[in-house]
Amino acid sequence: MQQPCLAGSGRRPRPGVGIERPASSQEVPSVTHPDTQPPFLVFGAPCIEEAEIAEVEACLRSGWLGTGPRVAQFERDFAHWRGVLPSQVAAVNSCTAALHVSMVAANLEPGSEVITTPLTFCATVNAILHAGLTPVLADVDPVTQNIDPDAIEAAITPRTRAIVPVHFAGRPCAMDRIMAIANKHGLTVIEDCAHAIESEFQGQPVGTFGDFGCFSFYVTKNVVTGEGGMILGRDEERIARARILALHGMSKDAWHRFGDQGYRHYQVVECGFKYNMMDLQAAIGIHQLARVESNWQRRRQLWQRYDEALADLPIGLPAHPAEGTRHGYHLYTVMIDAARCGVDRDSFLDATNAMGIGTGVHYLSVPEHPYYQQRFGWRPEQWPVAMRLGRQTVSLPLSPAMSDEDAERVIDALPSVLRA
Known part of the structure; x- marks a missing residue:
């Protein structure tokens, strides 16, 4: 039981x-x-258990609520679980932020076309728009409900620069075919793994096929932090840039500015965003990931x-x-x-x-x-x-x-x- x-x-x-909806037929x-x-x-x-509750209480009592040691631990734990280096992941405050930052870090030219599925949450398309890119939709397979590789191929134009496959409902996309298309046309692949933290295709975790994988820890997801996301990338330099972009474009986060080793100066090296994860969120995620x-x-x-x-x-x-x-x-x-x-x-x-x-x-x-x-x-x-x-x-x-x-x-x- x-x-x-x-x-x-x-x-x-x-x-x-007392709240009524309009009558239907x-x-x-x-x-x-x-x-x-x-x-x-x-x-x-x-599913929240005592371990999360105790960790959040400890976080509150520590006085360190923003981006700090618990976010760093959550990143390490996630990297270890997915079999990548800690330098290949960056925690952010949502999967939407992860998608947006990944597209910016990928250096896609403004206005470039990005192919994705029409059967997805609006955040997938919105992130493309926020990055100054042009969304192009390719229909889905009626059985898997994932983006159809044949439809991707048909949607490619000279302006296409990237594909954003969405692993819908936890079912992995046909990543062998999608990566073959991307390699053939020289396209960036950014995987939307919001539904698919545990999913694998032919023994390989989703999010590790493309240039970037973007994960969600929203309250209804399989690993929960309330709000939160993670970027996973093959190129450590791009992930380092994504980490800077996610916090105003600053060269150091607060933990490295105000930590117990003394104040450290930072520099703004890019015009970034406010997308960082907090320790309060990571306090939940550490124990969620363990289960x-x-x-x-x-x-x-x-x-x-x-x-x-x-x-x-x-x-x-x-x-x-x-x-x-x-x-x-x-x-x-x-x-x-x-x-x-x-x-x-x-x-x-x-x-x-x-x-x-x-x-x-x-x-x-x-x-x-x-x-x-x-x-x-x-x-x-x-x-x-x-x-x-x-x-x-x-x-x-x-x-x-x-x-x-x-x-x-x-x-x-x-x-x-x-x-x-």
Whole structure:
């Protein structure tokens, strides 16, 4: 039996009643009175244990809250775990920052085209824009939901300088084909590994194929610091530059300016950003990383339970992990086709929420959003696979904080939602 986490169990009291969404064309199942409902099952709740709590308290008592010794330890631990040198990683305050800084450190010419997937969080495209580059979308494979290498090849122009593959939901992209394309055309590869800290392709960790790998430690991710990210790079000089760019372009961080060895002068050597990680965040991450394998095993157990229990329902389930890969088991995404399920995707979301089960959408395709339509003239129909997946996808609760009872509650709820 899975023991609940000491904190962040994934359950909270049911929210108040009275907020209504517009009626849909599909009936939503009736809901038991809130007082009789079990606690709301929060989507993607972190599993926080006493080790993290004690480390944060020790950090607070130390008086050193900003970038300091705990960030340095977290970087060393992460580098050791991924089999690289500490000089090949740099902790930052988000995966978005990691992507942005990596593109700047890669010295890509302003306006250059960067190919990425339309089935991703907006941060992937926004980072390209913040770096002064031009995003180009290549459609996804309908089975893996990752960027299609054939679509990458078709999207390359004389202005293309980089590829940003996203390892969606924890499933590694076809990195052999992507790297072959990059090498053929002389392109930089920056891997978005926000979902995929444990993922491997043909025995090699994701994030170590390209020039840079960018990781997320956001509160719903597989390793949590609340907010946070990590850059991993093959070229130590580029990572050294990324580290400087992440802290205003200064040659020394605060730990090396005000530490116990006396004051050290710094110089601003570039126009950088405020992207550094704090020790308060690293205090959580140190212990999260220490449990990364056991948490991965627990998510795999929950994933397999979903696979078994939902196999006969009229919904699309995630493809099985490909041979020779290690799936990160970050998002368990099901496809809700109204014609097949008898309920549309948004009504499914309403119904599960009303039953106290938190679900997510990962993701509406990027061209669905007004900003990109207005700026680039993009329309979802230009990338039909991503459009269809984005309009049908629902992410079920999946977290090492979940108990077996939580998983059975999700499983038991779905047939009644679909019968509606």
